[in-house]
Amino acid sequence: GENVEQHPSTLSVQEGDSAVIKCTYSDSASNYFPWYKQELGKRPQLIIDIRSNVGEKKDQRIAVTLNKTAKHFSLHITETQPEDSAVYFCAASGFQKLVFGTGTRLLVSP
């Protein structure tokens, strides 16, 4: 089955800096890669996703890149703000069933 690894487990940045979170997956049949943000005590919420027919996708300060050959994808957050502090999860799916990474705790200091 699919296995998703996520790094780093924690990431501390200064406000305004960029943050990068990386994930690798094992199943070459996976074709859907969402990223979820989870604030303390709240539900995971989708922030961006990418499909296997696209190499990069941007939404304002957030971007995701996908390298199918290497089987890895990354989340990029530019101009970080304190409200970006949360746990971020990557996931991979081949047929509906999502397999999540272990999460990255991002702390943005003012």
Next chain:
Amino acid sequence: DAGVIQSPRHEVTEMGQEVTLRCKPISGHDYLFWYRQTMMRGLELLIYFNNNVPIDDSGMPEDRFSAKMPNASFSTLKIQPSEPRDSAVYFCASSWGSSGRAEDTQYFGPGTRLTVL
């Protein structure tokens, strides 16, 4: 759209008691997922349904756990008997369609925080 609805939001029970968690998916969604989240194990998929039929229950930890979906708008996750190691946040999520289409985004409910004493 009210989103995915879960009840109760918090549940405290004693070891050995039966616990029933409830979920109402987003109207029109034909996939429903039950997840468990703990610090140690992260976010784990327990079981998911398509059109009310269980598709994959390989994540259900043991026979003490069972899930049903009697109709398109309601699902339950039952733990009987409960144990302290079942303490976790249980999320329900729903989506429409199969992987590869825009409809397969999963929307999570607010979760049920279960504490078993």
